[in-house]
Amino acid sequence: MTVLLLVLLCHIAVLNQEFRKYLIESKCVADCQMRGVPITQGLDIISFMVDIGTIGDWNMQGLPADPLSTQNGILVTRSSRFPLMIDPQGQALNWIKNKESQNVPFWGQTTLTDPKLKDKLESCMSDGLALIIIGVEEEIDPMLDPVLEKQFIVKGKRKIVTVSDKQMDYDDKFMMYFITRLPNPNFSPELQAKTNVVDFTVTRKV
Numbered sequence: 001m002t003v004l005l006l007v008l009l010c011h012i013a014v015l016n017q018e019f020r021k022y023l024i025e026s027k028c029v030a031d032c033q034m035r036g037v038p039i040t041q042g043l044d045i046i047s048f049m050v051d052i053g054t055i056g057d058w059n060m061q062g063l064p065a066d067p068l069s070t071q072n073g074i075l076v077t078r079s080s081r082f083p084l085m086i087d088p089q090g091q092a093l094n095w096i097k098n099k100e101s102q103n104v105p106f107w108g109q110t111t112l113t114d115p116k117l118k119d120k121l122e123s124c125m126s127d128g129l130a131l132i133i134i135g136v137e138e139e140i141d142p143m144l145d146p147v148l149e150k151q152f153i154v155k156g157k158r159k160i161v162t163v164s165d166k167q168m169d170y171d172d173k174f175m176m177y178f179i180t181r182l183p184n185p186n187f188s189p190e191l192q193a194k195t196n197v198v199d200f201t202v203t204r205k206v
Contacts, residue, residue, distance in 0.1 A: 046070050049078070061098040064091060064202075075198045076177075082148060084136065084178040084195035086185060092200040093134065093179050100130035100175070111135045118143065118164060125161070128173030136180040138187055140195070147176070148194040 032038075046055075046067060058073045059065050069091070076083045076096075085092040097104070109132040110120055124131040125147070140148075146161050152170060153160045159170040178195065187197060 046074070049074050058095065058099070061095055062091070063095040063099075069200070072198050072200055075196060079196040081194070081196040082176045082178065084140075084180070084187070084191070084197045086182065086197065086199045086201055087179050088181055088183040089200070089202050090181070091202065092198075093132075096130075096132060096177050096179070100132070100177075103128075103130040103173075103175070104132060105129050108132070109134050112141050117141070118166075121147070121163065122166075122168045124176075125174045126169040126171060128171030130175045130177065132177045132179070134179045134181075136178045137182065138180075138185050140178065140191060144176075145194065 050070070050073070055065075055070055055073070058070070063069050063073050072085075072092070073095075076085070076092075085096075087093055097109075105120070105124060105127075107120070110117060111134060113135075114120065121131060121144070123129070143164050146163055147170075151161055153162070153167075159172070160167050161170045162168070183201060
């Protein structure tokens with residue numbers, strides 16, 4: 001059940017709160033019932049997948065307490081793919097900076113146009129730090145594809161990934177976050193398949 005819910009959340013991560021609720025309650029649950037698949041009535045996905053203590057930590061780190069933001073927190077922390085966050089209001093960036101405050105390098109965040117991006121990537125991967133990339137538009141440098149696709153080579157206790165013809169050490173503690181301020185970006189299907197697109201856009205509930 002946990003895997004099913006996480007897969008469902010990953011597929012609706014790019015949608016706003018209204019459409020997420022519609023697909024979960026009106027489509028997924030109804031379809032399971034029609035097919036005779038046992039499913040808990042009134043299941044709260046949030047409480048099923050994350051404990052209240054973790055949610056409290058996220059809130060203290062700056063993640064809003066509304067259900068949509070909590071779902072996004074689950075998606076960012078539980079997905080096997082690196083998150084690409086749609087963040088026009090800057091809430092996701094604020095949360096990630098606080099959440100990873102002990103794991104970011106001394107130079108903080110970077111951009112895809114940074115001439116030292118490759119060196120910063122290598123440093124973060126080898127030391128198991130968090131790389132926060134802001135100002136993302138609608139494409140990501142193909143140089144990062146081997147990392148996004150996790151094309152690892154294991155040599156003894158070392159895990160290696162080749163980036164631009166250079167072999168770099170990879171620590172499993174490494175984390176990479178992409179953040180765009182575009183409110184409605186047009187990401188290609190290929191990019192969406194390589195990353196976990198999560199929409200943090202704040203919308204007014206009517």
